[in-house]
Amino acid sequence: MLDKINEILPMLSPSEARVGRWILAHPKEAANATLARLARECETSEPTVLRFCRRVGLSGFRDLALRLTEALSNPVRYVHRDVGPDDSTPDAMLKVMDASIQSLIDMRAQLSSMPVEAAVEAMREARQIAFAGLGASGHVATDACHKFFRLGIPCTSLCDTPMILQFAAIAEPEDVLVLLSHTGRWPDFVRAARLARKRGATVIAITNPESDVAAEVNLLFPCQLIEDTSVYTPMSSRLAQLALLDAIHVALALARGETASDTLRRSKDALKSNFPDISTH
Amino acid sequence: MLDKINEILPMLSPSEARVGRWILAHPKEAANATLARLARECETSEPTVLRFCRRVGLSGFRDLALRLTEALSNPVRYVHRDVGPDDSTPDAMLKVMDASIQSLIDMRAQLSSMPVEAAVEAMREARQIAFAGLGASGHVATDACHKFFRLGIPCTSLCDTPMILQFAAIAEPEDVLVLLSHTGRWPDFVRAARLARKRGATVIAITNPESDVAAEVNLLFPCQLIEDTSVYTPMSSRLAQLALLDAIHVALALARGETASDTLRRSKDALKSNFPDISTH
DNA sequence: AAATTTTTTGTAGTTTTACTACATGCTCGA
DNA sequence: TCGAGCATGTAGTAAAACTACAAAAAATTT
Numbered sequence: 152m153l154d155k156i157n158e159i160l161p162m163l164s165p166s167e168a169r170v171g172r173w174i175l176a177h178p179k180e181a182a183n184a185t186l187a188r189l190a191r192e193c194e195t196s197e198p199t200v201l202r203f204c205r206r207v208g209l210s211g212f213r214d215l216a217l218r219l220t221e222a223l224s225n226p227v228r229y230v231h232r233d234v235g236p237d238d239s240t241p242d243a244m245l246k247v248m249d250a251s252i253q254s255l256i257d258m259r260a261q262l263s264s265m266p267v268e269a270a271v272e273a274m275r276e277a278r279q280i281a282f283a284g285l286g287a288s289g290h291v292a293t294d295a296c297h298k299f300f301r302l303g304i305p306c307t308s309l310c311d312t313p314m315i316l317q318f319a320a321i322a323e324p325e326d327v328l329v330l331l332s333h334t335g336r337w338p339d340f341v342r343a344a345r346l347a348r349k350r351g352a353t354v355i356a357i358t359n360p361e362s363d364v365a366a367e368v369n370l371l372f373p374c375q376l377i378e379d380t381s382v383y384t385p386m387s388s389r390l391a392q393l394a395l396l397d398a399i400h401v402a403l404a405l406a407r408g409e410t411a412s413d414t415l416r417r418s419k420d421a422l423k424s425n426f427p428d429i430s431t432h
Numbered sequence: 433m434l435d436k437i438n439e440i441l442p443m444l445s446p447s448e449a450r451v452g453r454w455i456l457a458h459p460k461e462a463a464n465a466t467l468a469r470l471a472r473e474c475e476t477s478e479p480t481v482l483r484f485c486r487r488v489g490l491s492g493f494r495d496l497a498l499r500l501t502e503a504l505s506n507p508v509r510y511v512h513r514d515v516g517p518d519d520s521t522p523d524a525m526l527k528v529m530d531a532s533i534q535s536l537i538d539m540r541a542q543l544s545s546m547p548v549e550a551a552v553e554a555m556r557e558a559r560q561i562a563f564a565g566l567g568a569s570g571h572v573a574t575d576a577c578h579k580f581f582r583l584g585i586p587c588t589s590l591c592d593t594p595m596i597l598q599f600a601a602i603a604e605p606e607d608v609l610v611l612l613s614h615t616g617r618w619p620d621f622v623r624a625a626r627l628a629r630k631r632g633a634t635v636i637a638i639t640n641p642e643s644d645v646a647a648e649v650n651l652l653f654p655c656q657l658i659e660d661t662s663v664y665t666p667m668s669s670r671l672a673q674l675a676l677l678d679a680i681h682v683a684l685a686l687a688r689g690e691t692a693s694d695t696l697r698r699s700k701d702a703l704k705s706n707f708p709d710i711s712t713h
Numbered sequence: 714a715a716a717t718t719t720t721t722t723g724t725a726g727t728t729t730t731a732c733t734a735c736a737t738g739c740t741c742g743a
Numbered sequence: 744t745c746g747a748g749c750a751t752g753t754a755g756t757a758a759a760a761c762t763a764c765a766a767a768a769a770a771t772t773t
Binding site: 445446447448476477478479480483 | 749750751752753
C-alpha cells in the first residue's frame with residue numbers, strides 16, 4: 152500500500168501529492184484519522200483527499216484507513232500477485248509461495264465458521280468414507296484416503312466420474328461422501344451429491360461456496376477460489392484443501408479418542424521399524 | 433483479536449454472542465461491513481453491535497473494523513505447537529493449520545539459498561524427468577509429474593523401490609531424477625542416487641539436508657523436518673514440498689519462455705472448454 | 714496577448730454512518 | 744404476581760464520508 156502511494160506520487164497534482172506525502176510521513180496517524188482531520192493536516196479540502204484515495208485505486212476514505220492498518224500491522228505480506236513472463240525467477244517463485252501461504256492463512260481465518268463438529272460426528276461412526284476428486288483434486292482425494300484409513304475407518308478414493316456416480320448410487324445411510332472440487336461446477340458432482348443424499352448418506356463438499364455443488368450437499372466447507380488470470384499461476388487452493396483435510400483428520404482422531412490414537416501409533420510404528428522413510432499420515 | 437472474541441463469547445448475552453459468532457465466521461466481510469449491515473446480518477440492532485464492541489474492549493465500531501483487518505493481515509505467529517489429546521477440536525485444528533503455514537513460511541525464507549537456477553538448467557532440455565517418492569511422498573511425486581509434463585517435457589512418477597532402482601539403472605545423461613523424501617534415510621534412495629549419477633543423470637533431492645541421501649545427489653533442496661512427537665501431528669512438510677515444486681515449475685516455465693507458456697495455455701484451454709473443474713497446474 | 718479549453722481545487726450541500734438517549738420488553742427471584 | 748435488573752430495540756443526533764457544482768489556476772490555442 153505504502154509502496155503503491157510512493158509509486159504514483161509523481162503523477163499526482165500538487166495538493167494530492169501533499170496528501171500522499173503526509174500519509175507516508177505519518178502512516179500511523181493517518182490510519183486512525185478522520186477525513187476532515189486529514190484534509191486539515193494536509194492543508195487541503197476533503198474532496199481532494201477523496202480524489203487521492205480514488206487515484207491510488209481505493210474505493211474511498213474508509214478503504215484507506217483499512218489498507219493502511221493492514222500495511223502497518225504486517226511487515227511481511229503474502230498477498231496474491233500474478234506471475235508474469237517478465238518476472239525474474241526468484242521473484243516469480245516468491246510470488247508462488249506467497250499465494251500458497253495466503254491461501255492457507257485465509258483458510259485458517261475461516262476455520263471457525265466451518266461445520267467441523269457435524270463432519271466429525273458423521274465420520275466418527277461411518278461405515279465407510281469416500282473421497283471423490285477429479286484431476287488434481289484426485290491427488291487430494293487419494294492423499295486424504297490414505298490418511299483417514301489409518302484411523303480404522305474403511306476409506307476409498309474415487310478419481311473418475313463413473314466411480315463417483317456408482318458409489319453415490321449404492322451409498323448407504325452410514326456412508327460419508329466427501330467431494331473435492333475447486334470450482335464446484337462439475338455437473339456429475341451435482342448428480343452424485345443428489346443421488347447419495349437421496350440414499351441417506353452424508354455428503355460433504357470442500358469447494359467454492361458459490362457453486363452448484365455447494366448447494367446440494369449436507370455439509371459445506373467453503374474454499375475460496377483465487378482466479379488464475381495468468382497461465383503461470385498455479386492453483387494454490389489445492390494446498391488449502393490438503394491442509395484442511397489434515398485438520399479434519401486430527402479433529403476426527405481426537406473425537407475417536409483412545410481407539411484412534413492407538414491405531415495411529417500402531418500404524419506409525421509398523422513403518423518405523425523397517426521402513427524409516429514412508430511418512431504415515 | 434479473534435481469539436479475544438472467542439474467549440469472551442460465553443460471557444455475552446444471546447444477541448451479542450450472535451454478533452461475535454458471525455464475526456468469527458465471516459471475519460473478512462465483517463472488517464469491511466458497515467454497522468447497519470452487520471446488525472442486519474446478525475439479526476439484531478445497531479446498538480447491540482456497539483455494545484458488543486465495547487464489551488471486547490474497543491472504543492467503537494470503527495475500531496472493530498481496524499482491529500479486524502489488522503488481525504486478518506498477520507495477527508498470529510504461526511509457530512508449531514504439538515497437538516495433544518486434551519486439546520479442544522478448534523484449537524487442535526488451528527495448531528495443524530499453523531504448523532502447515534509455518535512450514536511454508538520457513539521454506540519461503542530458504543528459497544533464495546536453493547539451487548533453483550541449476551535445477552532449471554538441468555530440467556530445461558531434459559530428455560525426461562522422473563519424480564520418485566514412497567508413501568505420502570508418492571502423492572507428491574505423482575502430483576509433480578502431472579504438473580511438469582504440461583510444460584512439454586516427458587515425465588514419469590516412480591512410487592515404489594523397484595521402479596526407482598530400475599529407472600536409475602537405465603538413466604541417461606540427459607535425464608533428471610527428482611527424489612522426494614522426508615527423512616532421507618531410505619537406503620534404496622541412496623543406491624538409486626549413486627546409480628543414476630554414475631550413469632550421468634542429474635539427481636535432485638528434496639529432503640532433509642542432514643540425511644544420507646542429501647550427501648549423494650547433484651542438487652539438494654533442503655527441507656526441514658519437523659519432529660512429530662505426537663501421533664496427532666501430521667506431516668506438514670508434505671505441503672512445503674508441494675509448494676516448492678509449484679515454485680520450481682513456474683521457474684521452469686519462465687525459463688522455457690514462449691514454448692512453455694503456449695503449451696500451458698493450450699493444455700489449460702483443452703480442459704476449460706469441456707471440463708470446467710479439472711484443475712490444471 | 715486574448716480567448717478558450719483543460720485541469721486543479723474548494724464550497725456547499727446530501728447521504729450515509731456511527732453513536733446515544735430513552736423506552737419497551739423480558740427474565741427471574743421474592 | 745409483582746417489581747428489580749438486565750437485554751434489546753426505536754428513534755433521534757451528531758458527525759463522518761461522499762457528491763455536485765462552481766471558481767480559480769494552468770495550459771493550450773488563436
